[in-house]
Amino acid sequence: MxxxxxxxxxxxxxxxxxxxxxxxxxxxxxxxxxxxxxxxxxxxxxxxxxxxxxxxxxxxxxxxxxxxxxxxxxxxxxxxxxxxxxxxxxxxxxxxxxxxxxxxxxxxxxxxxxxxxxxxxxxxxxxxxxxxxxxxxxxxxxxxxxxxxxxxxxxxxxxxxxxxxxxxxxxxxxxxxxxxxxxxxxxxxxxxxxxxxxxxxxVNVKPIRETDGRTIVAVDPGHGGSDPGAIAKSNGLQEKDVNLAVGLIVRDLLKSAGVEVVMTRSDDTFVSLSGRADIANNANADIFVSIHHNSAESTAAVGTEVYSYPGSADGALLAEMIQDELIKAFGWSGVPNKDRGTKTANFAVLRLTSMPAALCEPAFMSNSEEAALLATDEFRRKEAQGIYNGIIRYLSQKPH
Structure with a gap:
């Protein structure tokens, strides 16, 4: 409407x-x-x-x-x-x-x-x-x-x-x-x-925008197959598994809201970075959201950050909304070091996609406390809902 x-x-x-x-x-x-x-x-x-x-x-x-x-x-x-x-x-x-x-x-x-x-x-x-x-x-x-x-x-x-x-x-x-x-x-x-x-x-309250009667979101669970991504030393958790679990929940939430979803992978499969962008571009997706989990040399590093491509105003807006909703979902508002803010980076999946794109890093695999949270269904659900809420905010508030 x-x-x-x-x-x-x-x-x-x-x-x-x-x-x-x-x-x-x-x-x-x-x-x-x-x-x-x-x-x-x-x-x-x-x-x-x-x-x-x-x-x-x-x-x-x-x-x-x-x-x-x-x-x-x-x-x-x-x-x-x-x-x-x-x-x-x-x-x-x-x-x-x-x-x-x-x-x-x-x-x-x-x-x-x-x-x-x-x-x-x-x-x-x-x-x-x-x-x-x-x-x-x-x-x-x-x-x-x-x-x-x-x-x-x-x-x-x-x-x-x-x-x-x-x-x-x-x-x-x-x-x-x-x-x-x-x-x-x-x-x-x-x-x-x-x-x-x-x-x-x-007040700017608009239904999800439509493209030829459809709204299409590309969900990209990072890594997969032979590429495990980061591995948590504290519990052996592999990033590829968490990315996929959260991505599938996001997919289901979006579908329940009437949004068409294209997944870059729906199982433990390796897909190249250019292949992920091709999937989104060929589907004529409205937005692209890549799901990853962070890692750092310092095990003290914690918190959430979301990336967009440099110079992409729409991508930056999408990243800001997802970042805001993730912090709310985790209950981390005002918690020291947890809100790392939005950033820009020349990541391939952000550079090669032709629509507004964001890459999420909701928590650190390298931090034992956050790795323990990432192993739970409850935290994964919160994360997925935060990403979903950010996507819906973007789709409903972005001008046609």
């Missing part, structure tokens, strides 16, 4: 939600000047409207049925055989929003409760609004590796809307409260929805 399509969807949602009533210079029941300014600006642009009595009713809620109807109309969801198969005990066939609810449920945009009900008249919660915004507007999902809010946990039991809440918070469309809570069960108000729309119009 292009930017024009995103704006059109926002306008459709807004008109459906707030009704096309005359715009007001200000609203008598909105005392907060910042909120009044936001609502007034949106009203003057014809995006939202208040009521004939000059009020906006900012604290009024929206029901789950109204939410489903908005999504149904805005996305023009088709009626399919799957629609008829959806049923909820409290949504009879003659319910005004029956078709809307079932169609949205068939698309997995809205869900019912374990007891078989949908609770159509129940007010929409902040957690549900986050899911609505993320799914209906096609925002690229941000896979957080740790919980931002105390009441939206990742573990031991992951909150049902964890990914959606982290996504809208990451893009600053919805945020939490000063006490560290998101309050996902709290009713979403007309004011919150208006502010979310305002932020979507003023």
């Amino acid at each position: 292009r930017k024009k399509g995103l704006l059109g969807l926002i306008l459709t949602l807004s008109i459906s939600l707030f009704l096309a009533l005359p715009a007001h210079a200000s609203f008598s029941d909105v005392s907060d000047p910042n909120l009044n300014s936001i609502i007034t600006e949106l009203s003057q642009k014809g995006i939202i409207s208040g009521f004939p009595d000059g009020t906006f009713r900012p604290e009024s809620p929206l029901t789950r049925a109204q939410m489903a109807a908005l999504i149904f109309r805005a996305k023009n969801i088709p009626i399919t055989p799957a629609t008829d198969k959806m049923s909820f005990s409290d949504v009879p066939a003659d319910h005004w929003a029956s078709t809307c609810i079932k169609a949205c449920a068939a698309e997995a945009i809205v869900k019912g409760y374990p007891d078989g009900t949908f609770r159509p008249n129940q007010p929409l919660t902040r957690g549900e609004l986050a899911r609505f915004l993320q799914r209906a507007l096609g925002m690229p999902e941000y896979l957080a590796t740790r919980a931002t809010f105390k009441d939206v946990p990742l573990s031991p039991a992951k909150y049902w809307a964890f990914d959606e809440i982290e996504t809208v918070n990451h893009y600053k469309i919805m945020t939490g409260y000063d006490d560290g809570l998101f309050r996902p069960a709290q009713k979403a108000t007309r004011a919150e929805i208006a502010v979310s729309i305002y932020r979507m119009l003023n």
